[in-house]
Amino acid sequence: MKPLDPRLLAHARAVRVHLAVTVVLGAMVAGLVLAQAILLARAIAGAAAGGGLGELGGTLGLLLAVVVARAATSYGGEVVALRSAARAKSQLRMRLVEHAARLGPAWLAGRRPGEVATLATRGLDALDDYFARYLPQLVLAAFVPVAVLLVMLPADWISAAVVAVTLPLIPIFMILVGMHTTARTERQWHLLARLGGHFLDVVAGLPTLAVFRRAKAQAEIVRRVSEEHRSATMATLRVAFLSAFVLELLATLATALVAVEVGFRLLAGSLPYETALLVLLLTPEAYLPLREVGVRFHASVEGVAAAEQVFTVLETPAPARASGRRTEVPVRVPIRFEGVGLTYPGRSSPALDEVSFTLPPGRRVALVGPSGAGKTSVVSLLLGFVEPTRGRILVGDRDLAELDPDSWRREIAWVPQRPYLFDGTVAENIALGEPDAGLAEVALAAQQAEIHDVIEALPRGYETPIGERGLRLSAGQRQRVALARAFLRDAPLVLLDEPTAHLDPESAHAVRRAAVRLM
Known part of the structure; x- marks a missing residue:
């Protein structure tokens, strides 16, 4: 310097x-x-x-x-x-x-x-x-x-x-x-x-x-x-x-x-x-x-x-979309992938190639395929974490690249394969996307995600610190905390990225019940 x-x-x-x-x-x-x-x-x-x-x-x-x-x-x-x-x-x-x-x-x-x-x-x-x-x-x-x-x-x-x-x-x-x-x-x-x-x-x-x-x-x-x-x-x-x-x-x-x-x-x-x-x-x-x-x-x-x-x-x-100017985001409209291709930096083979499909509003759509088929890449594209190298994604009649990413993500609830829980209380982690939510709203979301009884059994209930990455909770419990976040968010678009992966049968069954209730 x-x-x-x-x-x-x-x-x-x-x-x-x-x-x-x-x-x-x-x-x-x-x-x-x-x-x-x-x-x-x-x-x-x-x-x-x-x-x-x-x-x-x-x-x-x-x-x-x-x-x-x-x-x-x-x-x-x-x-x-x-x-x-x-x-x-x-x-x-x-x-x-x-x-x-x-x-x-x-x-x-x-x-x-x-x-x-x-x-x-x-x-x-x-x-x-x-x-x-x-x-x-x-x-x-x-x-x-x-x-x-x-x-x-x-x-x-x-x-x-x-x-x-x-x-x-x-x-x-x-x-x-x-x-x-x-x-x-x-x-x-x-x-x-x-x-x-x-x-x-x-x-x-x-x-x-x-x-x-x-x-x-x-x-x-x-x-x-x-x-x-x-x-x-x-x-x-x-x-x-x-x-x-x-x-x-x-x-x-x-x-x-x-x-x-x-x-x-x-x-x-x-x-x-x-x-x-x-x-x-x-x-x-x-x-x-x-x-x-x-x-x-x-x-x-x-x-x-x-x-x-x-x-x-x-x-x-x-990414160019970080300076998008359209803050009005269309909701409950079809989302269309038109010839979308995605190649990650440093890789020669594409993660997605000429992918085209439509997500109709108000419907449950499952993307099924073997590991590495590109399901997580589709979710990353919808969240705006990466941009397509070819094709475009339309939200209604607007290109997703033209929408303000923060405004777009406010309309999304996302439950990843391995949700990240921060070093705070259970209530703070559930209210991550809605920090102004009261304890009653947090508890209702936890009940819908079938994690309320587990939280009540903790030493301080919803005020119990769970450690970095939620170390005090099991994998299934962490997944249900992430579902509680989605319930509290109440967003028009819900993205679940293999939420039952790596879970035992009992936890996977509870997550599936909560996921059906969420959608």
């Missing part, structure tokens, strides 16, 4: 405000740096000339005020930067989640959930150093050296020339080091994302791994990936410390060069004492922001690498 990536300004409005405030504060700090050096040189020169406290009192008072103002400005800038960072991360996280939702389950299926979760949490949190420390220092690096040179030039053009010649060496070395660390940082971030994704997979599949006695093998894989991440992190830190040493050495040598030539001219009497003091005080201030930029950049590289991944996701084209 560039020092200031324009994509940050485009995707996070808080960054634009933060940048404007940072520029103002940077200009203020630059002015205070100059004022502090001028006043301090004047005070020391006056004291050396025999001036008393009465004569120097005004200068010392102003110097104290400038020092306090500089400290307050720096503190205020960091507070503002941290708040801006929090807002920017929140905006980027919201955009990431919204865009991932627009990309749909087909896009998410090609990625490990743990990697996406790591990107949205740990990855974006690493941007704190970028916003709060690196970006303000970058602004100071643009203001302070120029301001110092403008003050030094009329006072002592020789010292100004030495500083002007040596200053570019620091950013040149920073660029060289940055080119060397980019690949290392990206590898470090990819290993972290891989570690997060694999660890989540292991935790989710731990019971299965234990049954097949593969838990130790997976633990060894986690250990190996952790070790690779540790090694990559230490390699990056070694480069960071080395680059910090190089920058410090360059700045020290340049300052020493100025000090030597100023000392010789001061001894020769060709340079006033106050001017010499001013030059010696200003020279380190010219190099300091550039040195700090290098240090702060290495502290923020993980967040920069994560931001690159976020922008990669945000720049992934979403």
Whole structure:
């Protein structure tokens, strides 16, 4: 990512405000740096000339005020930067989640959930150093050296020339080091994302791994990936410390060069004492922001690498229908598939080929076929998770691609093969599609789905937490909770994707009874 990536300004409005405030504060700090050096040189020169406290009192008072103002400005800038960072991360996280939702389950299926979760949490949190420390220092690096040179030039053009010649060496070395660390940082971030994704997979599949006695093998894989991440992190830190040493050495040598030539001219009497003091005080201030930029950049590289991944996701084209403009959705009308074909990305053989049929309103229609025939693909097309690569789907006389996907899905109740239950209460999971529903409505839907008695037997009834993925419930009970969602939704179009698959006979019979009642 560039020092200031324009994509940050485009995707996070808080960054634009933060940048404007940072520029103002940077200009203020630059002015205070100059004022502090001028006043301090004047005070020391006056004291050396025999001036008393009465004569120097005004200068010392102003110097104290400038020092306090500089400290307050720096503190205020960091507070503002941290708040801006929090807002920017929140905006980027919201955009990431919204865009991932627009990309749909087909896009998410090609990625490990743990990697996406790591990107949205740990990855974006690493941007704190970028916003709060690196970006303000970058602004100071643009203001302070120029301001110092403008003050030094009329006072002592020789010292100004030495500083002007040596200053570019620091950013040149920073660029060289940055080119060397980019690949290392990206590898470090990819290993972290891989570690997060694999660890989540292991935790989710731990019971299965234990049954097949593969838990130790997976633990060894986690250990190996952790070790690779540790090694990559230490390699990056070694480069960071080395680059910090190089920058410090360059700045020290340049300052020493100025000090030597100023000392010789001061001894020769060709340079006033106050001017010499001013030059010696200003020279380190010219190099300091550039040195700090290098240090702060290495502290923020993980967040920069994560931001690159976020922008990669945000720049992934979403399906065209995500911007559909027709919010009025026709209901209880025929749905027609006309020569529909579907080929998933990365696959050569089509999942559907020249499929044509009609779903009449008010009728129960069963799609029957062997596993892999494309039944789930038809459901995914109707839900708008994927788009047909050929043909079209008509809802009444309107193309499904022209309808707003959110408005269309509000008219659908969907019960998949393996419904996902969230880590909340039973009532919250049933009311997922109708969050304003009362407990009485939730209980009625549960009764219709034949799950009410099971829920009442739980320790806290409908307020019982069921764990992530509904781990406290059996497969048949989870399926009936999904049916209760559909009953509560009371949508004109109900899609059941093999709801009795993988169920025992008793649970399958209960699900079939509830499904008949639902339709």
